[in-house]
Amino acid sequence: MGNTFGHLFRITTFGESHGGGVGVVIDGCPPQLEITAAEIQFELDRRRPGQSKITTPRKEADTCEILSGVFEGKTLGTPIAILVRNKDTRSQDYDEMAVKYRPSHADATYDAKYGIRNWQGGGRSSARETIGRVAAGAIAKKILQQVANLEVIGYVKRIKDLEGIVDPNTVTLEQVESNIVRCPDAECANRMIELIEQTGRQGDSIGGVVECVARNVPKGLGEPVFDKLEADIAKAVMSLPASKGFEIGSGFAGTLLTGIEHNDEFYIDENGEIRTVTNRSGGIQGGISNGENIILRVAFKPTATIRKEQKTVTNEGEETVLAGKGRHDPCVLPRAVPMVEAMVALVLCDHLLRHHGQCKVL
Template sequence: MGNTFGHLFRITTFGESHGGGVGVVIDGCPPQIAITEQDIQVELDRRRPGQSRITTPRKETDTCEIVSGLFQGKTLGTPITILVRNQDTRPQDYSEMAQVYRPSHADATYDAKYGIRNWQGGGRSSARETIGRVAAGAIAKKILQQVAGVEIIGYVKRIKDVEADIDPDRVTLAKVEANMVRCPHTEVAAQMIDLIDQTRQDANSLGGVVECVARKVPKGLGMPVFDKLEAELAKAVMSLPACKGFEIGSGFAGTLMTGQEHNDEFYTDDQGRIRTVTNRSGGIQGGISNGENIVLRAAFKPTATIGKSQKTVNQAGEATTLAAKGRHDPCVLPRAVPMVEAMVALVLCDHLLRHHAQCQLLG
């Protein structure tokens, strides 16, 4: 349980970090959507390990195979299976962790719940599981763009205390991808890279914030009460490994304002559309998209597995220390960007289908 996400556009991810492979089964994808393996590969390459000196040195091509659900380059409306085979596995690097728990990792909680765990690279708790999400997100992005013109762009806004001031309405994918840290502010990106380099050499890790904007989102996506759009986005994004916080629009900063300061006043633009002067609501009001840009932020903790010696215990509860071996990201933020984008795409695609099913049956 807990491996399936979505209502109409449903995904189930599978696989472990050092097993035979990882992937996803997508159910509910509309038929006749043109998809190629390259559409998916582009997104997987952005998530891929070993892409720069500030990411994990694990070398994986993450080449995707579409096993089912396509015929002559188009979706059939049947389940789509995408597989990525693991190649650069070194399970021996994790032998010490078979008995010793990594501080702030899932080792101890998996043991407590299941009584058994795959200690090779964290198994199912590894961020390698997100390959399936990113692959499915690539298809969701294609549907959103083709049907509604939606564009989703994520970027690194902050690493530790180094923060960039980015205008989400104007940011471009080209600027995000112009440097290895995926921060579209050139000068701040250089500071972030220097900070990660220093931290990596010190066998330590860093956290930070990914901001994501979804533009041209149709009005009306989302449901009242329990399936509010921001609630679904929060669940989706916070299900990512290492994510510890979520906010949308003004977020926690909105608590410092009065209602008059915070409210987004309405006006009618020159095309007769009802718009808001400001966007402190982050594109969602009453749990339903209002047509403005959806802007959200996700906080990621520092990578739990580090090379510095830390106090811990073994499975018997005996005190010991652990300086982790293996290959790990000194900062997950650069590779978390496509993961956040994917989860946003999955939610919006699911709600687009739900909206059409419920509200546009009669045209």
Template sequence: MGNTFGHLFRITTFGESHGGGVGVVIDGCPPRLEISESDIQYDLDRRRPGQSKITTPRHESDTCEIISGVFEGKTLGTPIAILVRNKDQRSQDYDEMSVKLRPSHADATYEAKYGIRNWQGGGRSSARETIGRVAAGAIAKKILKQVANVEIIGYVKRIKDLEGMVDPSTVTLENVESNIVRCPDPEMAEKMIDLIDQTRRNKDSIGGVVECVARNIPKGLGQPVFDKLEADLAKGVMSLPASKGFEIGSGFAGTLLTGSEHNDEFYLDETGEIRTTTNRSGGIQGGISNGENIIIRVAFKPTATIGKEQKTVTNTGEETTLAAKGRHDPCVLPRAVPMVEAMVALVLCDHLLRQEGQCGLF
């Protein structure tokens, strides 16, 4: 009952890491948008495991098929179903996990809630579920770009204690994609890659922070009081696997300032538009976009599945230890970048459609 996200641009994802496949149904995509599998595949490839030496070595091509909703290259206004078949299924690596619960993973809670789980890999709790989100996010990005020239750029801001210097108002996709860790600070990126690589060899994992900026945002997006733009953004990214924190604008650090220091003073730009001299608000005031850049940060914990031995229990109630066999992802951050971008795009696209027509009638 919790597999749908959005109101007017509404996605429903399905699929476990093992089984027939994973995918998404997008309901509410406006008609006559040009779209093809290749529009989607780019972000799927950025999300894909095995894309570099610092991600999980699980090799999946993650090729998507558009099942419905597109005719002669254009959207019909009907639901767009996208399917990615599962392929690389070495389930023998998971045999141990059919009884042993991985610490800080969803094994135990799924078992407690549902009384059943697909123990081959993470099942529904696998990051593989995000394929549907990323596919839908690619379409949302395209809509936002065409309608309002909105640009959404995510990047790795911090890996463990290694923090990059990035200017959110100028960073480009090319900067982000210039290295495999997706940190647009080239020097720090090198260090991050080394740290991840070393962590992988230690059979351990690390986390960090993804920052995401959305530029050229129309004023007026967001629906107070519960569907405030930052509230929906928070929900979106906090529903990603491994996320533990969310900030907008000044975030937690902003609590160290006084009001007179923190407030974004207004001025009129050369076109007479109301702007703010600073952007501690992160582009949103009172739950509604003010036209400045939207800037959020998401904390991702270190991946739960590790090769190191840990204490745990079995689902039949015995204490034991577990050292995960085979593949595991030392750091999800580089792959989390397109996931965060997708959630931001989905929220913004939904609110763009909600804004349209609602406030311009009288």
């Protein structure tokens, strides 16, 4: 259960870290959208390990194949299945994982729930699962761009205590991609890269915060009550591995203001549009988009996989120690950026289709 996300633009991911492959089936994609495997691959390449010196050295091409739903370069309105084969070279690094539970990983809880687990590379709980999300997100982004010129841009806002200065209202994809840590504040990015490298050399890991903005969001997306736009986005990003917190607009800091300081006053802009002077609401009021930029932040804990020795237990209930061998990813944040973007795009696309229907939107 729980491998499907979305209501009208609905994705189902599948696959373990090792085995035949990972992928996604997208149901509800509008017909006649031009899409190529290359456009999907662009996002997968932003997600894949081994893309730079500060991510896990594991090299995987993560080449995607579109199995269905696209005909002569256009979507059919039928399910789009996308498959990425696993290279399937079972690493000796993982042998210990068959018996020892890695701290702050899902090994023990999977065993508690299912009584069985594919322990190779973390199985279903591996971040490889997000390949399907990012592939689907690439299509969602294309739809949003085609329908509303809507763009979703994420970036690293903070690594540990190093926080970049970024204006969400103007930041561009080019700025995000201009360095390997995906922080558009170039000076801060350099310090972040240095910190990640140093942490990696120590066999340790660090986390941080990804900020994400959606611009040109039409008014009226989102449903009142349970499917509020911020609620659906919260679920979306809190389902990403390693995420521990979520904020929309003013977030936790907003609790330090009073009502008069926090409220977004309305005005009429030069086009006669109703706008807000400030945007502490983060582009959403009453669960529904108000046309301002949607701005959110996601906290990612330090990667659980480290090379330092830790106390743990075996699946037989005996205490032992574990020290991660070989490669590890000292900081997931740069790779988390396309994941966050994908999840936000999926939610927005789903709500766009709720508003317009699958076949009428394009």
